[in-house]
Amino acid sequence: MTRRPFDPDEAGLSGRELDPTISDLERYLADSAAEPTHDFADRVMREVAAQPAPRRGLWAVLAGTWASDRGRMALLAATVAAAVLAVVIAGQLPNLLPSNVGSSPEPSVVAPTVQPSPSITVSPRPTQPATESEEPSASPSPTDDRESPEPSEDDDRSPRPSPSGSDDHSGPGGGGDDDDGGGNSGPGGGGGGDDSASPEESEDQSGPGGGGSGG
Amino acid sequence: MDDRGLVAAVLDGDHDAFRLLVEREQVAVYRACLRILGRPHDAEDVAQESFVMAYRSIGTYRGDGPLGGWLMRIATRQAFRRLGQRRPTSELPADLPLGAPGSDPVAATLAGERQREVRLAVAGLRQPYREVVALRFFGEMSLDEIAESTHRPVNTVKTHLRRGLERLRPVLDREVAA
Numbered sequence: 001m002t003r004r005p006f007d008p009d010e011a012g013l014s015g016r017e018l019d020p021t022i023s024d025l026e027r028y029l030a031d032s033a034a035e036p037t038h039d040f041a042d043r044v045m046r047e048v049a050a051q052p053a054p055r056r057g058l059w060a061v062l063a064g065t066w067a068s069d070r071g072r073m074a075l076l077a078a079t080v081a082a083a084v085l086a087v088v089i090a091g092q093l094p095n096l097l098p099s100n101v102g103s104s105p106e107p108s109v110v111a112p113t114v115q116p117s118p119s120i121t122v123s124p125r126p127t128q129p130a131t132e133s134e135e136p137s138a139s140p141s142p143t144d145d146r147e148s149p150e151p152s153e154d155d156d157r158s159p160r161p162s163p164s165g166s167d168d169h170s171g172p173g174g175g176g177d178d179d180d181g182g183g184n185s186g187p188g189g190g191g192g193g194d195d196s197a198s199p200e201e202s203e204d205q206s207g208p209g210g211g212g213s214g215g
Numbered sequence: 216m217d218d219r220g221l222v223a224a225v226l227d228g229d230h231d232a233f234r235l236l237v238e239r240e241q242v243a244v245y246r247a248c249l250r251i252l253g254r255p256h257d258a259e260d261v262a263q264e265s266f267v268m269a270y271r272s273i274g275t276y277r278g279d280g281p282l283g284g285w286l287m288r289i290a291t292r293q294a295f296r297r298l299g300q301r302r303p304t305s306e307l308p309a310d311l312p313l314g315a316p317g318s319d320p321v322a323a324t325l326a327g328e329r330q331r332e333v334r335l336a337v338a339g340l341r342q343p344y345r346e347v348v349a350l351r352f353f354g355e356m357s358l359d360e361i362a363e364s365t366h367r368p369v370n371t372v373k374t375h376l377r378r379g380l381e382r383l384r385p386v387l388d389r390e391v392a393a
Contacts, residue, residue: 011376021384025352028333036245041237044266056274
């Protein structure tokens with residue numbers, strides 16, 4: 001016997017196509033209308049007496065969750081996930097700190113960028129004998145002013161200054177490294193890009209700088 | 216004593232108040248568990264577990280629905296969980312027909328088989344249809360009580376119930392044809 005026989009209208013069932021299903025369920029309910037054993041309530045209360053007092057609020061939620069095996073697993077999984085998240089965040093801290101700390105090593109790194117430039121000044125030396133050979137002809141200094149080719153040759157030798165320009169470009173060459181560094185420093189932000197690039201430049205340029213000093 | 220007063224008394228350490236709840240709801244909870252599990256011993260075991268679990272977490276009851284419905288949700292969840300932990304082969308031997316034993320063993324066997332089909336068909340429903348069908352039929356709750364207990368609008372509960380029954384129909388028809 002059911003306490004509330006199902007009425008199809010209560011679920012808005014207009015058709016009768018579900019009647020066999022409902023009758024199956026109703027018959028099952030009628031067959032299974034049993035009652036627990038007489039001492040069921042006593043057994044429950046004995047079990048309840050062995051339990052700690054129920055709690056309110058968040059503690060009740062945690063205690064209720066902890067009571068079941070699945071809830072216990074869920075709590076453990078949540079704890080592990082929180083620990084992993086904390087480790088990941090802690091692991092990213094070094095990536096965040098250099099953007100602020102790296103500004104101090106940068107000046108020490110700028111000095112090595114100047115060191116490769118003397119090594120480049122060696123290349124102008126062969127060009128200097130050529131200028132010396134021209135010096136006798138150039139002795140008449142007025143001709144220098146007249147002869148436009150010489151200055152033009154000097155202009156052609158402007159590749160010479162180009163090494164000196166390369167000195168300047170050594171900065172941009174370092175700037176290329178800056179680009180790399182800037183690329184890496186991108187996440188660090190625009191203003192911090194130079195700062196954050198400096199430690200990586202220091203690693204890249206210390207190699208060539210050391211080679212230059214060794215030469 | 217109304218539900219809120221009963222819960223407050225239990226939280227204050229009054230075990231007699233919880234006994235009132237057990238005595239008031241034990242038949243409904245036991246029947247719901249029996250209808251899901253099909254075995255009286257398992258049903259009593261899960262019903263007892265459900266009461267103990269309700270006692271531990273009674274502080275989470277917010278009073279926005281009937282306490283019996285809140286308890287019934289715990290019991291049906293526990294029963295379906297226990298059913299899911301069973302091995303498929305363990306379903307057959309103890310699947311005796313529920314209710315008064317008839318004189319015809321063949322009819323009793325067929326009735327027991329049909330009960331098993333209904334039980335497994337409901338257990339095979341997806342959520343939220345399974346919960347609504349189980350609460351309505353196995354827990355014998357009204358749609359209003361289900362709506363309050365599950366914090367869903369009544370029309371949503373009606374829709375879930377109708378769709379659940381629609382999904383049950385081909386399964387049960389197929390079993391009959393087989």
